[in-house]
Amino acid sequence: MPPMESHEPPPLRAVWARRLCDLCLTCLVFTCGWVLMMLEMLGARMLAPSFGTDIQVWGSVIGVFLLALSLGYYLGGRLSTAFPKAVALTGLLLPCALWIGVLPWLHRPLNTWLFDFWVVHRDGGEQWGALAAAILLFLIPSVLLGTVSPFAIRLAATDVGSVGERAGLLYAVSTLGSFLGCMVTSFWLIVWLGVDRILQLHAVLLAAAAVAFLAAWHALKRGLQP
Amino acid sequence: MTKWALAACLPFCFAGCGLRSEEVLHERESRYHYIRVTQAGAERTLAFRRAGSDCRESVIDTKDPLRLVLPYTERMFAGFLFVPEPRDILMVGLGGGVCPRVMTHYFPEARCDVIELDPAVLDIAKEYFGFEEGPRIHVTIRDGRVGVKVLGRKGARYDLILLDAFRAGYIPYHLTTREFLEECRQLLRPGGVLVSNLWPSLMLYEYERRTMATVFEEQYAFGRWGNTIVVCLQERRGLTPEDLLARADEITLRRNLRFRLVDVAADLVPNQDYEPGGDILTDDFAPANVLNSIPRE
Numbered sequence: 001m002p003p004m005e006s007h008e009p010p011p012l013r014a015v016w017a018r019r020l021c022d023l024c025l026t027c028l029v030f031t032c033g034w035v036l037m038m039l040e041m042l043g044a045r046m047l048a049p050s051f052g053t054d055i056q057v058w059g060s061v062i063g064v065f066l067l068a069l070s071l072g073y074y075l076g077g078r079l080s081t082a083f084p085k086a087v088a089l090t091g092l093l094l095p096c097a098l099w100i101g102v103l104p105w106l107h108r109p110l111n112t113w114l115f116d117f118w119v120v121h122r123d124g125g126e127q128w129g130a131l132a133a134a135i136l137l138f139l140i141p142s143v144l145l146g147t148v149s150p151f152a153i154r155l156a157a158t159d160v161g162s163v164g165e166r167a168g169l170l171y172a173v174s175t176l177g178s179f180l181g182c183m184v185t186s187f188w189l190i191v192w193l194g195v196d197r198i199l200q201l202h203a204v205l206l207a208a209a210a211v212a213f214l215a216a217w218h219a220l221k222r223g224l225q226p
Numbered sequence: 227m228t229k230w231a232l233a234a235c236l237p238f239c240f241a242g243c244g245l246r247s248e249e250v251l252h253e254r255e256s257r258y259h260y261i262r263v264t265q266a267g268a269e270r271t272l273a274f275r276r277a278g279s280d281c282r283e284s285v286i287d288t289k290d291p292l293r294l295v296l297p298y299t300e301r302m303f304a305g306f307l308f309v310p311e312p313r314d315i316l317m318v319g320l321g322g323g324v325c326p327r328v329m330t331h332y333f334p335e336a337r338c339d340v341i342e343l344d345p346a347v348l349d350i351a352k353e354y355f356g357f358e359e360g361p362r363i364h365v366t367i368r369d370g371r372v373g374v375k376v377l378g379r380k381g382a383r384y385d386l387i388l389l390d391a392f393r394a395g396y397i398p399y400h401l402t403t404r405e406f407l408e409e410c411r412q413l414l415r416p417g418g419v420l421v422s423n424l425w426p427s428l429m430l431y432e433y434e435r436r437t438m439a440t441v442f443e444e445q446y447a448f449g450r451w452g453n454t455i456v457v458c459l460q461e462r463r464g465l466t467p468e469d470l471l472a473r474a475d476e477i478t479l480r481r482n483l484r485f486r487l488v489d490v491a492a493d494l495v496p497n498q499d500y501e502p503g504g505d506i507l508t509d510d511f512a513p514a515n516v517l518n519s520i521p522r523e
């Protein structure tokens with residue numbers, strides 16, 4: 001990306017390309033925010049058949065997601081410094097989509113196995129089973145989703161003066177996506193589709209968003225070249 | 227005219243207030259519920275809500291503890307029409323402990339295991355509702371689904387399973403699904419039955435009945451108003467209403483029942499009272515509380 005010179009106005013084409021790049025990033029963080037909360041809302045549903053619906057089950061799911069975001073923010077920040085390319089972001093999101101797509105086949109056998117191993121044979125409390133299941137099922141995809149925000153800020157940043165504004169916008173859009181993902185999943189999708197179908201749908205959505213983002217980003221970057 | 231009508235109604239209003247004057251014996255916020263124990267006359271009530279109609283979970287008559295005050299508790303005895311000599315009973319959801327206490331009174335040879343989520347409910351059943359654990363009644367504090375799964379893995383078997391963990395206003399959805407009913411079915415001895423307390427005026431009822439139909443061979447529903455008690459059988463028996471009445475008579479005599487089991491048997495819902503085609507509830511798809519807020523046409 002060519003540095004923008006402050007003493008002469010950038011060409012109109014570059015301004016528009018820049019705005020479209022921002023739009024691509026906002027769409028991507030919106031989708032990732034949405035998918036994250038969709039997964040979190042379904043998380044407790046996936047654990048309930050083996051571990052119940054106690055507040056400890058909910059606490060485990062929410063706690064694991066927060067821990068994952070913390071890790072994801074850190075790792076995303078580090079990676080964005082080492083490798084500030086859009087392709088890296090897509091490379092983080094495709095395994096995440098794959099994981100979410102495989103979850104429908106994964107969560108029942110894993111929960112049943114954990115239940116037998118821990119609750120039945122060791123007489124352990126089911127809340128610890130729920131926590132272990134939440135870590136095994138949700139930590140990795142939510143770490144990967146957590147890397148998106150710092151990465152997107154790095155890609156959006158053009159100069160130090162505007163970085164706060166861009167970061168603020170991306171956080172706002174990402175969290176708006178989370179809000180809508182949360183509401184739509186719990187109010188409508190759960191009534192229409194069922195857990196496994198919702199997961200598959202979002203795996204496809206996330207993969208498509210990651211690939212579309214990369215394609216659009218490269219097209220715009222080519223457009224920016226003089 | 228209106229004034230006179232009002233004046234005429236006044237004494238009845240006061241009479242109503244007099245009847246409803248209740249004393250709060252105990253009130254507390256537990257981990258899962260807001261628990262309220264009240265006494266009005268000889269009737270002592272357990273409620274899981276601060277206020278609102280139809281929130282009575284358990285009611286006992288303190289002067290006559292064997293009297294089944296809430297009509298649905300009599301209907302919960304419908305399972306005995308199919309299993310007149312039960313050895314092992316499992317109850318999911320304790321409430322005031324009326325069913326386990328009265329059932330083991332009339333069927334003294336039976337053992338009763340109870341799974342209850344909230345330890346505070348057990349304390350209150352003991353303190354205010356004359357419930358006692360003992361060699362024949364054993365309570366496990368656990369989520370119903372987890373409890374049933376553990377019992378299944380340990381090879382426990384029952385003749386009668388009673389599901390009553392669905393309180394007005396909130397349905398634990400993981401206790402409504404096909405997978406849960408299958409786990410219950412695996413706990414049943416041959417000839418055993420599952421008895422479930424349902425609320426027929428809401429959409430959830432249709433879904434629950436259809437789900438039961440996918441797991442069990444035959445269902446008998448009792449109670450044409452108020453709660454409907456559904457008895458699910460593993461194998462088809464094809465009992466007629468007359469057979470059920472004869473069995474009710476026989477059990478009433480043999481067991482010296484203090485209530486009319488014949489009336490329960492006579493309250494058999496005659497035909498299939500739900501739409502057989504349509505979605506069922508599974509662990510994957512169970513919008514139980516949404517369905518529980520939609521009235522049936």
